[in-house]
């Protein structure tokens with residue numbers, strides 16, 4: 001369903017993504033791994049439409065998304081849960097979920113939001129309180145709930161487990177498995193390599209803006225030593241500072 005062809009992202013002279021190609025099939029889970037600075041966030045932001053690629057093409061079900069706005073891409077069925085969640089902390093939980101639905105014009109929106117509350121009782125109990133009062137894990141659930149309300153066919157997530165307690169990491173991965181069971185394809189950027197590879201069918205490893213490995217998740221899991229070599233900050237370099 002998603003076909004990314006030779007994507008390039010530049011920030012001035014910094015070449016963050018240097019010709020990355022990848023695919024995600026209907027209903028598939030694909031993970032993108034790589035050290036800090038590998039270009040994962042830049043790739044996802046280009047897929048979202050927040051940054052304009054310097055080269056390459058993005059196709060969703062054969063339709064060219066490359067020049068579309070982020071809102072138009074959400075309408076086409078692809079949505080990003082960004083790094084650091086980026087919920088609206090000055091709004092209530094409910095208002096955040098409504099933001100996920102603002103592109104929709106159908107009558108099922110209220111029902112979909114109730115379905116989110118059924119899935120996340122913590123959010124239901126606090127629907128009219130400020131999103132700023134939620135824990136980090138609850139904020140991540142809200143960010144995913146907001147994405148689900150847009151009725152995506154493909155959810156992209158940028159390091160969703162970052163900063164979560166082990167309990168919430170388990171809940172997060174359980175939720176992703178459920179969403180995938182509902183037929184939603186997932187493109188997952190994760191630091192938690194083993195959990196990401198357990199969920200995914202295939203994975204790509206990026207290093208300094210290029211794809212260095214593309215293989216089945218099973219093969220990547222078996223080859224943990226090789227994969228890990230690309231996740232610690234690059235060949236012989238000091239680990240990159242965490243980017244927030």
Ligand SMILES: Nc1ncnc2c1ncn2[C@@H]1O[C@H](COP(=O)(O)OP(=O)(O)O)[C@@H](O)[C@H]1O
Pocket residue numbers: 011014015016034035036037038039040041042043243
């Ligand atoms: N807004 C930006 N302006 C300039 N350089 C950036 C910007 N965002 C990221 N970069 C650079 O692009 C490269 C890839 O970063 P990023 O996509 O955030 O990688 P990752 O998500 O894999 O850590 C890094 O060298 C980073 O410093």
Ligand SMILES: [Mg+2]
Pocket residue numbers: 040041042083158243
């Ligand atoms: Mg990143």
